[in-house]
Amino acid sequence: MGKLILVRHGKSEWNLKNIFTGWTDIDLAAEGIEEAKNAGEILKRNTIEIDICFSSYLKRAIRTAWILLETAEQMHVDTRYHWKLNERHYGDWQGKNKEEVRNSIGEDYFLNVRRGYDAPPPILSKEDERNPKFDPKYSRVNPSVLPLGESLKDTSKRVVNYFFEAIAAQLAKDRTILISAHGNSLRALIAHLEHISTLDIEKVEVNTGVPHLYEFDGNLNILNHHRLK
Numbered sequence: 526m527g528k529l530i531l532v533r534h535g536k537s538e539w540n541l542k543n544i545f546t547g548w549t550d551i552d553l554a555a556e557g558i559e560e561a562k563n564a565g566e567i568l569k570r571n572t573i574e575i576d577i578c579f580s581s582y583l584k585r586a587i588r589t590a591w592i593l594l595e596t597a598e599q600m601h602v603d604t605r606y607h608w609k610l611n612e613r614h615y616g617d618w619q620g621k622n623k624e625e626v627r628n629s630i631g632e633d634y635f636l637n638v639r640r641g642y643d644a645p646p647p648i649l650s651k652e653d654e655r656n657p658k659f660d661p662k663y664s665r666v667n668p669s670v671l672p673l674g675e676s677l678k679d680t681s682k683r684v685v686n687y688f689f690e691a692i693a694a695q696l697a698k699d700r701t702i703l704i705s706a707h708g709n710s711l712r713a714l715i716a717h718l719e720h721i722s723t724l725d726i727e728k729v730e731v732n733t734g735v736p737h738l739y740e741f742d743g744n745l746n747i748l749n750h751h752r753l754k
């Protein structure tokens with residue numbers, strides 16, 4: 526049986542300050558480090574042995590994966606990184622306080638962009654210093670595929686594409702996979718895995734540092750899924 530464990534990174538400094546983060550590479554806060562340790566303890570308690578770990582390119586997810594694997598005494602695990610697991614790119618909202626954005630544009634528009642499926646945030650200009658093409662981390666990625674602001678639908682395309690490119694075949698071979706990623710990149714993947722409609726995905730929230738286990742049959746149908754404790 527293929528097993529997939531999804532974990533959202535522990536709280537970052539900007540989660541605590543209520544600032545839109547997206548692709549901004551903010552590290553874990555002290556509380557987030559504790560959440561990652563706790564997630565590792567949970568894996569240990571449930572005697573889950575990871576075969577392959579996947580993380581985004583962002584240090585809050587990478588550090589969560591490292592701390593979790595260290596705590597679970599599984600530092601040897603093959604760990605792979607990909608930008609397609611990154612958080613949704615929040616365009617010009619990145620670096621802005623969520624409350625201030627809400628007050629400036631109104632509740633409906635704010636919620637539609639923040640939790641809706643189709644609506645993108647204001648898109649960055651190509652010259653904006655927040656364009657990922659200026660970040661050496663993405664120097665090997667064709668700049669034309671790097672986002673300047675994404676709807677959840679845009680995020681979903683790259684996350685689900687990476688799932689089929691790199692992860693699905695491992696699950697079909699009965700491997701146990703850990704993905705350390707982000708609130709919205711995981712919402713996109715969860716919507717795909719659980720066949721959640723574009724309307725219902727608005728209500729789905731992913732908590733920081735809480736491992737969620739999915740078990741699959743050989744045809745990648747979900748047999749069951751639950752939060753690990």
Ligand SMILES: O=C(O)[C@@H](CO)OP(=O)(O)O
Nearest residue numbers: 544545546547612708709
């Ligand atoms: O700032 C972000 O990148 C995300 C996740 O923290 O925010 P939100 O939950 O508001 O979509």
